[in-house]
Amino acid sequence: MAYKAPVRDLTFILGEVLEIDKYANQRGFAEVTTELAQQILEEGGKFAEEVIAPLNRVGDKEGCQWNDGVVTGPTGWKEAYQAMVEAGWSGLAADPAYGGQGMPAVVAMAFGQFTAGASAAFSMYPGLTFGAYAGLYANASDAIKDKYLPKMATGEWGGTMNLTEPQCGTDLGMVRTKAVPQADGSYKITGQKIWISAGEHDFTDNIIHTVLARIEGAPAGIKGLSLFVVPKYLVNDDGSLGERNAVRCGGLEHKMGIHGNATCVMDYDGATGWLVGEEGRGMNNMFVVMNEARLGTGLQGLAIGAAAYQEAATFAKDRLQGRSLTGPKNPDGPADPIIVHPDVRRMLLEAKAFVEGGQAFILWTALQADLEKSEDPATAQKAHDYMGLITPVLKAYLTDKGFHVASLAMQVHGGSGYTEEFMASQYLRDARITMIYEGTNGIQALDLVGRKLPANGGRAIMSWFADIDAFVAEHKGNEATAPFIDGLDKAKATLQEASMWLMQNGMQNPDNAGAASTDYLQIFGLTALAYVWSQMAVAAQKQIAAGSTDPFYANKLMTGRYFVERILPDARAHLKKLQSGAGVLMEMPAEAF
Structure with missing residues (x-):
């Protein structure tokens, strides 16, 4: 199937969940209304679908060619890249002083989900350029900036x-x-x-x-x-x-x-x-580039999963195999489409719940990057704290789940997915590297528990917990969204319990912190998705209560219910594993492996 940019999902998040119109007084948002953001994403979606996506399979089959130090890209890629530059997409979030568009990061990250979903490999060229641009923008002298940034901002130089x-x-x-x-x-x-x-x-x-x-x-x-x-x-x-x-x-x-x-x-x-x-x-200065790259990698892993899910959902509606357990649903055909089967629906809903929750998690985080530039010191400090705390979670959790979704998509395809006839194989292969580069996911987990969690006396996570508590208190009485709010409240309590265990046991034995780190990050990721799913549920229910009959909102709530009922309970299992400590991991002699 042809890739379809999730324009409606992301405009819903920008306009109705994050409500970017209320940030008009923040730097970069003065002229960026929800209406303008929608127009940008509609055009950006078309570019991703029509220009980039058709080249994804070409890039996978041809690859790049090296000849005595000279590298040429796959057929049509140079022309597509140049079309992106000419249309101004490469400089969407760059400073207008250097030729960029000056858009907020939250809008640029939305467009980035389209390019990475259309072709993860293609999206890396402008993505890495912007990372290098950001590093120079933050740290270089004016002379260096003036020499290099104007053409990096526009994408004319890589x-x-x-x-x-x-x-x-x-x-x-x-x-x-x-x-x-x-x-x-x-x-x-x-x-x-x-x-x-x-x-x-x-x-x-x-x-x-x-x-x-x-x-x-x-x-x-x-x-x-x-x-x-x-x-x-x-x-x-x-x-x-x-x-x-x-x-x-x-x-x-x-x-x-x-x-x-x-x-x-x-x-x-x-x-x-x-x-x-x-x-x-050097390392301090390079962290600007690395953090940009880690956010971009989390986005890339999630976007590959989103494209794989689309492919699997289309296949499940078309593929005829077997009959529904409750009687034929396609009586005039030789069999029912496999989407009637509960286990196929389980895989698709699990993928859909992770993808749509991840899309919101990315944009919520991107908004913090924008608020980090606020002229209000308290707002800027809080956003800065959140960026430090959340970056390793977003990178590791969303790439883990992006690969998991790509694997589910291949499973939905059955034997067909293991062949090169369908895109399922490419999505699975492309997604795997996101868990490794820009700092392996194990390193992200160690960074979270060893550096980010205790930074400034735990100020960032305590502030985040307070925000969740305030959100829960505000919406506790709404019966229609009660499962989401209760689920968030319980997930946050689980994360607090895990944090306390780390404080009590990690300092006594650093191996305990290391052994707990991956499970801790998984609990954190589940809590983050519970938070954004709760925000989406409140926004969707608000529209339904106002009389909207658009099925988009009801479908959003059903997808979120799957997350709350079938995925969020995993947090308690991760807590149990975390609390077992490092004993069984570290006692095994190396020669026994």
């Missing part, structure tokens, strides 16, 4: 993040790439980076690499790292391109999925680069 090396992935303190200072203030960068997405391609005239390296003589470990900007082509003072820099793609990885994205080995052989921010603050 961008990357270069962290990983053959000997180090998660442990970036082991980075060996070195930077040697030059008399003119530049540096010569030498080393090799691997798994660099969009590291080389033919879509743009220039690619601006952000590179972690160690200045000659700097101390070992994380504290010795600095961040550098290293262009593929040097840029003259007038903005024109100069000579080719000494950075080259040494080869492409052969991967399980996302074949349309060039995953490169990048060789730096005395390439010219410039320091971004302060010396020795």
Whole structure:
């Protein structure tokens, strides 16, 4: 089937759940009404459906081609990328001072769900460029910004993040790439980076690499790292391109999925680069890029799941096999469509509940990114706290569930899904990497319990709990939404109990915190989805109470009921596992594995 952008779902979230019109006094929202956002998403949906989606299968089949350092993308991809740039979609959230559209992050993230659903691999090219743009925007000197950001903001130039090396992935303190200072203030960068997405391609005239390296003589470990900007082509003072820099793609990885994205080995052989921010603050500066990438990865995993669900739902309505347990539903046909079977419906509803809840979770988080720029210090601080706390949850939980949904979609297809005739195989293969890159989901869980949860004395999670308590108190008396509110209240209590267990047992034995981290993150993710599902239920019920007969609202409530009744109870199981501690995990001798 053809991919269909979920425009109605996301405009419902923006306008009726998050009510973005009430933020007109916040930076970036003055002219962005619900009506304008809907128009943007309708046009963006058409672009994703008509320009990007038809190329998804092409990218999977052809992949990218490497020839002596030159990388060419799949057929039609360069033209589609350039069409995106010309239409202004690449710069949707970039600063107008550098040629961007200046849209709020919540609108840009909505459009991002369309591009990632249409083709996850294609969406990585503009996504990584914006991540590099954000890192330079936050940390670089005005001279560097003026030189690179105008064409990065529009997407005319690409961008990357270069962290990983053959000997180090998660442990970036082991980075060996070195930077040697030059008399003119530049540096010569030498080393090799691997798994660099969009590291080389033919879509743009220039690619601006952000590179972690160690200045000659700097101390070992994380504290010795600095961040550098290293262009593929040097840029003259007038903005024109100069000579080719000494950075080259040494080869492409052969991967399980996302074949349309060039995953490169990048060789730096005395390439010219410039320091971004302060010396020795490379990891701090790179975190801006990494956080953008982690949010984008959570979005990507969820969007792949959404596309896989669409494919499975269409297949289930068309595929004729067996008869309904309660009698034929297609008496004139040889069999009933498989959507009549309870277990098929279980898989589809589980997928639908995760997808629609995840869509709201992403946009709720994106709104916090916008509020982080508020001129009100209290609002900005609270949003900043939430971004720190929620980012690892969103990345890990939504990529876990995005892959799970893609797996359910393949199961709905049966044997047909295991063939390459249908898209189910590609969605499953593409989704798997999202659980690994930009920090594996296990690392996200450790980051949550080890750094984010205790930060500032637990201020962020206590504030989040208070927001949930206030929401529950406000809507407690509404009988129509009682299952959602009660479910949220219980989930929050479970998360509180898990948090207390970590406080009491994690400090005594750090292995307890490590062993509990993944289950804790799962409880957190379930509670976050319970929160946004409750908000969607209240908004949908409000329309029904006002007399709306649009089936969209009733269907939204039924999908949410499935989440509350059949998925949310998993939180207690995760709590039980968490409370078992690290004993059985750590007592097993290594040689017994």
